[in-house]
Amino acid sequence: MTSRTLRAVLALPLLLASLTAGAEDRAPTAAERDRIEQVLRGHGFSSWGEIGLDGGIWSVDDAHDAQGRERDIRLTPGEYRLVADDEEDRQATDEEFRRIEAALKRGGFVEITGARLEDGLWEVQDAQGPDKRSYFLVLDRETLRILHRAPRS
Structure with a gap:
C-alpha cells in the first residue's frame, strides 16, 4: 500500500x-441543555431564551449578561465553546x-x-x-x- x-x-x-x-436542526437533549446552561452561567449570562441546534451550531437567543445586555450566542457542538463574533x-x-x-x-x-x-x-x-x-x-x-x-x- x-x-x-x-x-x-x-x-x-x-x-x-x-x-x-x-x-439536523433540533432542540437540545436534557444533558445538552444542562451543559449549555452551565457554559452560559460560567460566562456570566443570567438568563436566555430558546436554545437549538441551527445549521450544526448551538444557538441561544436573547442571552442576558451581568450588565443586562442582551445578545444572541452561538456555541460549537461537542466542546460548547462560545463562538467569538467580535x-x-x-x-x-x-x-x-x-x-x-x-x-x-x-x-x-x-x-x-x-x-x-x-x-x-x-x-x-x-x-x-x-x-x-x-x-x-x-x-x-x-x-x-x-x-x-x-x-x-
Missing part, C-alpha cells in the same frame, strides 16, 4: 464524520485560505473555492468532496473542524 493510499484510508473516518456534521466579517487572507484548504484536503475534499469569516466561523461556499458532490461548509475558526455541511444544488 502506498503512503498516499494509506493517507486516504486513514482520512476516511474524518471525511465520513464531517459529511454527517450538522445534519471580528468583522471578511474574506480569508491567502495564508488563512491555505490553512483551510490543507485541512479540508486532509479530510478528502479535492476542490475548495474561497473562504469567508462570517459571524466568527469560516464559511466555504463550494468544496468538492471525493464523491464529486459540491458542499457548503461551516468550519470552527480555530480548529478548522467541520461543524456543518450541506450539499449544494
